[in-house]
Amino acid sequence: MTQILDLSHDLAPGMYTHPGLPGPEHEAFRSREDYRRSTGTTFQVDRVCMVGNTGTYLDSPFHRFADGTDLAGVPLAAVADVPLVLVDARGGRAVGADVLAGALGDEDVEGAAVLVRTDGDARWGSEAYAADAPFLTGDAAAWLAERRPTLVGIDSVNIDDLDDTVRPVHTTLLGAGVLVLEHLTGLAALPARGARLHAVPLAWHGLGTWPVRAYALVDGPA
Template identity: 50%
Template sequence: MLQYRAEFDATVMFSAGGGLHAQGFTVDVPHAEPAEAEIAALFVAACRLPPVARVELRNIRVFAEPHRGTPAGPADPQRRRWVELSHVISAGLTTLPGMPVPEITPHLSRAASRDVYAAGTEFTIDRITMVGNTGTYLDSPFHRYPDGADLAGLPLEKLADLPAVVVRTAGSGVRAVGVDALEGLDVAGRAVLLHTGGDVHWATPQYAEDAPHLSAAGAQWLVDHGAALVGIDAINIDDMVPAGERPAHTLLLAAGIPIVEHLTGLANLPPTGARFTAAPPRVSAFGTFPVRAYASVPAVEQHDHRRSAGWLPTSDG
């Protein structure tokens, strides 16, 4: 498997004043397309710098070369932290009002299994009955189009370890995420995750009221700019007008772009630098199914969306 390193020039400003310049610095990176935020995080960790106010990177060059053991780099198993982005599914959970709730019952209880296995050996085998639209789930093109790719037909490269871009409108009062929130972002080949704050009302009646969504123009912009996947932390990627059109589903799924709805925890991700995964089971002739959605981010990263840590590249989000 190929390994990669990044070479760059850097300017660092320290929180306590002063700074330093680095020229031709190199660090190990985890893949061929690291975000600038990832490189900055690795640089700060490798140098064991005191608290910094800002890092500016220039002349970035990523090239294939065996890792050399950068501190907190890809060879360090502690270098990344994992962020849970899925809701828990439990019996009786309401995901969408009016949809059947999941029923979880034992097929073989532990007590009954004692008659099947050797003494001291017992298992439980459980049964779950639910619609595909339960919990945090992924829509394949088959959900909208009879000739679209179903869950079994989606390639892993559209579902796993995608570089993520987080679009934040939470707290802004904006319902429809439009082109104005997307312009200027590099979304090609990336998972675009819409952090609207809608998940604050999860599993309550308010979750379906005036919910945030992606506008038709925003969906078309994401198609035109090559997004790989689009997710949202709200009840639907479309405005749930009764008997209304569903332009975001229509446009994205026609372009083969999977949709993940009912995400949560997007506030814990940086604008860029995370890697996103949401893979459903391979079920044929089925359009939608729950996923374990999660992301990994550099363990050395101390950034939040208010830039309280402040050291990320100034060009970042």
């Protein structure tokens, strides 16, 4: 029997997601009452206002590079039904290449989704979420880029150290065409191997980042 595990945070108006970025907002563009008066039936059409970096979201190369692939150019094969490899990196703030090498060794992760569990999502929704948050180091990004996963994700506020404005992990991974998936949650429920990830954004031209409903499919006994 296949189990579906949700790896995404819920969204709500005004929520805290990332330092310096506004929370999402929405309103009825055409309300149920508008429809009732004009047609006798009721619907609601909503207008949504939010930055692309809201909730659990995917970064394409265009997020970092003006000539990089945007969301519309992300192939579905890179974000749908992708073999998932989980790295348990709990216990330290900076996740370096040594941690990844210790967890993955010589394992072939080309074309896989490498998700890094730090349990940083435990403080989601408050300003404490961004304080001393776990992140990958530049050498970890270089180590991963050489092994060509389709994407790398983390259950933290940012895959980079927020204090490092150079953003070496985004630069290295997105420069190598490796997608970045941030603000994951629920990684504790995943097996180390064998699950498959779905994290599909809208195919939007000219945008580099957008929320996804990330989830994993895990096969188990019937």
